[in-house]
Amino acid sequence: MSQPSPASASADAERALLERRARLLGPTYRAFYRNPIHLVRGSGVWLYDAQGRKFLDAYNNVASVGHCHPRVVEALSGQAATLNTHTRYLSEIILDYAEKLLGTLPPHLGHAMFTCTGSEANDLAIRIAQHSSGGTGVIITDFAYHGATIATAQLSPAAVGAKGVPAHHRAVAAPDTFRDGGRAADDFARNVAAAIDDMRAQNIRPAALLLDSAFSSDGIFFPDGSVIREAADHVRKAGGIVIADEVQSGFGRLGHGMWGFANYGLEPDIVTLGKPIGDGHPMGAVIVRPQLVSSFGSNTGYFNTFGGNPVAAAVGIAVLEVIEGEGLIENARTVGAYTRNLLRALQSRHGMVADVRHNGLYFGVELTAEDGATAAAKTSSVVEAMREDGVLISSCGPRGNVLKIRPPLPFSRDNAEQLAETLDRALSKW
Ligand SMILES: Cc1ncc(COP(=O)(O)O)c(C=O)c1O
Structure with missing residues (x-):
């Protein structure tokens, strides 16, 4: 019997893994790429x-300071070998972490509450908003994603569709800076005011405005701060609070300071954190104005078995030290600008590149075609072609026609050139 070739042996092994995955994990898990990695x-x-092929990661913001950063791995394993309990015991490292993390945020946000995921952070933030405001209604954007718990999934039209958003919440058009000359961005505050009026007309009290600072699933937008601040004013006047979801945009990604909301000149009442907070480890946090949790704290209290445990604290401190020590925010700013220029240069060569928007190392590259469906199919083909060519990205937006590029923060100019050259080749196939 002839031996299988190495290529067909690896294809067989991957097929077996996919089958095992479907059998054990069930039908809800989706793998990235037609040819999963x-x-x-x-x-x-x-x-x-598994074959030793090297991919440039231009997508993962979770391992944000770099995959398996040695400083993070050392902090994690050192603390795991020493003690790992939870927040019901006195612990210096948990407080050291809270102090360091709060030190990166505006002083009015005085308390840190720890979770294991971004979903939990948003879930807790909504509970606090509803408790402190006495309202129930939350305003989100119309293709937002805020999490996987019941409360956050119901605020995630990107996952559950518009019909999955309960009647007491309102979804407003995301501040799209590109389509229709940016009309939705200009109208954003007016749309939020109209949503509040509409809630009131139905006896719904607003609890919060919940915004992803990069409007990630809506298609990645960075509108003018004035419309965001004005929208926040409307919500506060109506008795609600403002929650900045920094699960995607936080920890220096946008290249100007640590937090996306600061780029808008916004002073949120609560900030929720996740993904990059632990460089791949399951962590999240709610950062909150102390007044908002005083009654919540005495009425219900809060405990999360794994949230804020000593190992998580050690990892969190290491991540903050790496961001600072390696100048990663500055790198996001300068390499981000360099990458943007390379991507914009592709616009003159490829008619289908309609818009390149970015802040720091977070890019949305909008592709157009004769009709929406064609643009989505082409966008997906570009993502697949890049994967085959060794560079990992993805797509987003309600029409699926925006390339989402969001590499780990130590991305270099050489990496940016590889990304742009690979994208150039992928676009040339059309
Ligand atoms: C903006 C935003 N908020 C919240 C979440 C939920 O975070 P997690 O998956 O850690 O629960 C996500 C996840 O993709 C997100 O993108």
């Missing part, structure tokens, strides 16, 4: 598959 190792901006 079997990753076995990561380092910095690089990911390696």
Whole structure:
């Protein structure tokens, strides 16, 4: 019997893994890419598959300071080998972390409450908003994603569709800075005011405005801060509070300070954190104005078995030290601008590149075609072609026609050139 070739042996092994995955994990899990990748190792901006093929990661903001950063791994394993309990015991490292994290945020946000995921952070933020305001209604954007718990899924039209959003919440058009000459961005505050009027007409009290600072699933937008501040004013006047969801945009990604809301000149009442907070480890946090939790704290209290445990605290401190020590915010700003220029240069070569928007190392590249469906199909083909060519990105937006590029923060100019050259080749196929 002839031996299988190495290529067909690896294809067989991957097919077997996919079948095993479907059998064990069920039908809800989706793998990235038509030809899913079997990753076995990561380092910095690089990911390696089971055959030793190296991929440039231009997508993962979770391992934000770089895959398997040695400083983070050392902090994690050192604390795991020493003690791991929870927040019901006195612990210096948890307080050291809270102090360091709060030090990166505006002083009016005086308390940190720890969770294990961004969904939990938003869920807790909504509970606090509803408790402190006495209202129930939350305003979100119309293709937002805020999480996977019941409360946050119901505020995630990107996952559950418009019909999945309960009648006491309102979804307003995202501040799209590109389509129709940016009309939705200009109208954003007016749309929020109209949503509040509409709630009131139905005896619904507003509890909060919940915004992802990068409008990630809506298609990645960075509107003018004045419309965001004005929308926040409307909500506060109506008795609600403002929650900045920094699960995607936080920790220096946008290249100007640590937080996306600061770019809008916004002073949120609550900030929710996740993904990049732990460089791949399950962590999240709610950062809150102390007044908002005084009655919530005495009425219901809060405990999360794993949230804010000593190992998480050690990881969190290491992540903050790496961001600072390696100048990653400055890198996001300068390499982000360099990458934007390379991507914009592609606009003159490829008619289908309609818009390149970014802040720091967070890019939305909008592709157009004769009709929406064609644009989405082409966008997906570009993502697939890049994967085959060794660069990992994805897509987003209600029409699925925006390339989402969001690499780990140590991304270099060389990495940016590889990204742009690979995208150039992928676009040339059309
Ligand atoms: C903006 C935003 N908020 C919240 C979440 C939920 O975070 P997690 O998946 O950690 O629960 C996500 C996840 O994609 C997100 O993108």
